[in-house]
Amino acid sequence: MNKNHVCFAELPAHSDIKERYTALKKILQYLKLGKIIKQKDKVAVKTHVGDVNNTTHISPELIKLVVSKIKEFKAHPFLIETSTLYSGPRSNAIGHINLAYEHGFTYEKVGAPFIMADGLLGNAEIEVKIPGILYKSVNIARDAVLTDVLVVLSHPTGHIVTGFGACIKNLGMGLCSKKGKLQQHSSIKPSIKKKTCTFCKQCIIWCPVQAIIEKDGKAFIIEEKCIGCGECLSICKFNAVKFNWGVQSEDLQKRMAEYALGAYQNKIGKSFFINVLTDMTKECDCMNITQKPIIPDIGILASFDPVAIDQATLDLTRERNGKDIGRISYEKLNPNIQLEHAEKIGLGSRKYKLIKI
Numbered sequence: 001m002n003k004n005h006v007c008f009a010e011l012p013a014h015s016d017i018k019e020r021y022t023a024l025k026k027i028l029q030y031l032k033l034g035k036i037i038k039q040k041d042k043v044a045v046k047t048h049v050g051d052v053n054n055t056t057h058i059s060p061e062l063i064k065l066v067v068s069k070i071k072e073f074k075a076h077p078f079l080i081e082t083s084t085l086y087s088g089p090r091s092n093a094i095g096h097i098n099l100a101y102e103h104g105f106t107y108e109k110v111g112a113p114f115i116m117a118d119g120l121l122g123n124a125e126i127e128v129k130i131p132g133i134l135y136k137s138v139n140i141a142r143d144a145v146l147t148d149v150l151v152v153l154s155h156p157t158g159h160i161v162t163g164f165g166a167c168i169k170n171l172g173m174g175l176c177s178k179k180g181k182l183q184q185h186s187s188i189k190p191s192i193k194k195k196t197c198t199f200c201k202q203c204i205i206w207c208p209v210q211a212i213i214e215k216d217g218k219a220f221i222i223e224e225k226c227i228g229c230g231e232c233l234s235i236c237k238f239n240a241v242k243f244n245w246g247v248q249s250e251d252l253q254k255r256m257a258e259y260a261l262g263a264y265q266n267k268i269g270k271s272f273f274i275n276v277l278t279d280m281t282k283e284c285d286c287m288n289i290t291q292k293p294i295i296p297d298i299g300i301l302a303s304f305d306p307v308a309i310d311q312a313t314l315d316l317t318r319e320r321n322g323k324d325i326g327r328i329s330y331e332k333l334n335p336n337i338q339l340e341h342a343e344k345i346g347l348g349s350r351k352y353k354l355i356k357i
């Protein structure tokens with residue numbers, strides 16, 4: 001399989017775990033991973049275990065299949081994650097590992113240990129130099145840089161700020177340190193429309209860093225405290241949170257693509273990517289909510305190119321539904337920005353050949 005090839009195992013609209021397992025098995029056989037994974041390699045498997053109440057993340061049973069495949073090469077697989085910027089169980093190693101276990105990502109179920117790549121508090125990092133347009137170096141989680149091989153399994157969804165999140169987001173946001181996450185989010189500054197705010201207090205309850213207070217009977221965001229996570233935008237039912245969608249989404253998408261390059265650039269030829277197009281939801285798996293899929297299942301994709309696989313994901317969801325998963329979720333946002341920028345800085349190619357297997 002060439003670098004810009006994307007292989008595709010189709011699934012029925014409402015696939016079950018057996019069908020997903022069979023599709024992934026076919027993909028893993030097709031990839032001929034012996035070219036990438038060598039004996040004794042330390043192989044990091046990056047996925048997303050889902051926040052509290054999330055039930056649509058990639059199943060541990062599929063991760064187990066990947067882990068078993070890696071072990072066929074006598075290599076050493078392990079699952080990696082990083083701490084979130086906002087408070088909550090995934091904001092430090094202990095809480096994140098406990099939640100991973102609750103969601104079934106235990107050694108007994110997946111056959112590999114779960115390691116936090118950025119340490120106990122999310123500050124174990126390596127500054128990686130990149131040929132970016134916005135950044136000349138980025139802060140990547142230490143153990144993501146130190147691993148020999150990187151496997152990224154992503155669950156494509158819509159996203160409140162970037163419009164769409166899949167492989168590029170999993171690499172760029174999912175494998176950086178807290179400092180890196182802060183750097184990516186730093187331009188996002190929502191504010192409250194006083195006239196529209198009913199002071200229902202939902203945003204105050206949900207803001208993960210207590211950046212929203214009451215002022216003159218309305219919600220008010222303390223700019224210096226806000227980390228730009230976007231949760232208040234999604235929780236407000238009254239459209240009272242103002243946000244410069246175009247500029248701030250564009251900015252975050254480009255920053256994320258540059259961070260993805262930082263996580264990937266010492267793994268060229270030593271990494272592969274899998275997107276699982278099932279249970280695709282409006283919001284990402286980071287949200288502390290249970291969601292229903294908004295489009296039918298499509299299948300499983302794999303590629304050695306992180307840009308090609310995301311482009312194929314957008315294209316397939318658009319072909320089947322009239323609009324891609326990003327546009328269906330957030331019509332105002334343009335999810336292509338992250339792909340265009342990623343291609344511009346050399347992360348991969350938007351041109352690809354889809355190979356049905």
Ligand code: SF4
Pocket residue numbers: 192196197198199200201202203204218219235236237238239240241
């Ligand atoms: S959720 Fe919306 S309406 Fe409710 S307090 Fe916050 S900004 Fe105001």
Ligand code: SF4
Pocket residue numbers: 190206207208209210211212221225226227228229230231232233
């Ligand atoms: S974006 Fe909203 S929810 Fe997130 S930290 Fe800022 S004020 Fe709080």
